[in-house]
Amino acid sequence: MENSNLPTDELKKYGIIGEDHTFSKKLSAEDIQKFLQGYAIVADNDKNRATFQLTNNNTQLKVIFLERDKSLPEILKNSEKRIEYSDIMEFSNKLPPELPALEKKAFIFDQETGKVAEFDFIRHTTELTAIIADLRDATETGRYKNELLKLKAFMQDKLEAELPPEIAKEITSDLNIISKEIGTVEGILTKQHDNSQKQEESDIQLNINDPDLYQDSNRMREEEELEQEEKRRFRR
Template sequence: MQNHNLPTDELKNFGIINEDLTFSKKLCEDDIHKFLQGYTIVADNDKNRATFQLTDNNTKLKVIFLERDTSLSKIIEDSREKVQYTNVKELSNENPSFEKKAFIYDSETGKTVEFDFIKNATELTAIIADKKDPEELNRYKNELLKLKVYLQDKIDQYPEISKEIKNDMNIVSREISSVNTISKNYQQSSKNRNSDIQLNVNDRDMYEDANRTREEQEEQPEEQEKRRGFRR
């Protein structure tokens, strides 16, 4: 890895480094270290997103421009009410890059956290399931199904990268199966609760026992009255 051969003109152009070749103050030391190690820097601005990555032994800068279907400010605001789902597409017509994201508000930290449907699949499904909200689970499943349809279409359009797309499809299919299992568990749990309620109301033995008890209680005053009359 070479740091002295960085593409400084491009890095300056995108504000990653300053004129004196120091890194932007917007980047912390950890960000800079990871960037030089080949990790991606992500910059968001309303609906627009750009990713920056050093390649070819840090001599070239790979830049990708993307656009999400909803502004970031609105996503963060609405995430306080419920989970927000959004699509991010690459603006270039040459690349089929597409990402589906979920934004979930963390009440403990007061921050909205972004999850990728592919990279964070298992974690995302677990978080949605932990909410124990059948309606939210169904929303999540619908988004998974949309992503699966999109990926299926891309396999036909881009056969040269079909292997990578199929890997993503397998991940999505696995999560759909997980959601179906979770949904069945919700339904079974609901049925069990309803059965318990119906048992209390409609159980014949309990009903007859209650009637007998009531009849016996009604007969007691009559017997007592007869005994008082006999004594007279």
């Protein structure tokens, strides 16, 4: 092996190398070379994903386990009907298991390309909010706001735990992003509700001034008056 400082015990634990210190046959020569250069090895299994990456001059192994709330095929299928949201829990060998990280994603189907685009709630917040606003759908905007509130609550709960300062700082920064975006979305919802109310009022006004409806109403009133007159004559 080229690097004698590799964390062999951990590499054996995860099956990346065998007892003879040779890399798994599941890895190609290119995979191994990239791995030694700092690239991550990714292993997917339905809802789960694991990434392995060498750090600190290849002396330590960074391991991250991701658990989706839904399988990727299910997410892609659902996204063809409406915007699909998914939570990904992240467990790291650098953090206690009771303090996982959470990634929230939005999957949006592009009718023109026939492809599904993935948006992260932190990295693509502004872009995602703009897409939702362009839909001009209060129900969809409300769904988005609820997902933002869930993420905010998760972050607030995590900040109450004892975290390393650098991690707490990162979460606080993300929390500020989400809190700001919730305010933006609430403003969008207010405008959408106002526009909807104005449209309803406009529809009512159009109905009142509709000449056809006015003539129909007069005709019905005249018919009722004739009917009442006929009844009075009959009683005589």
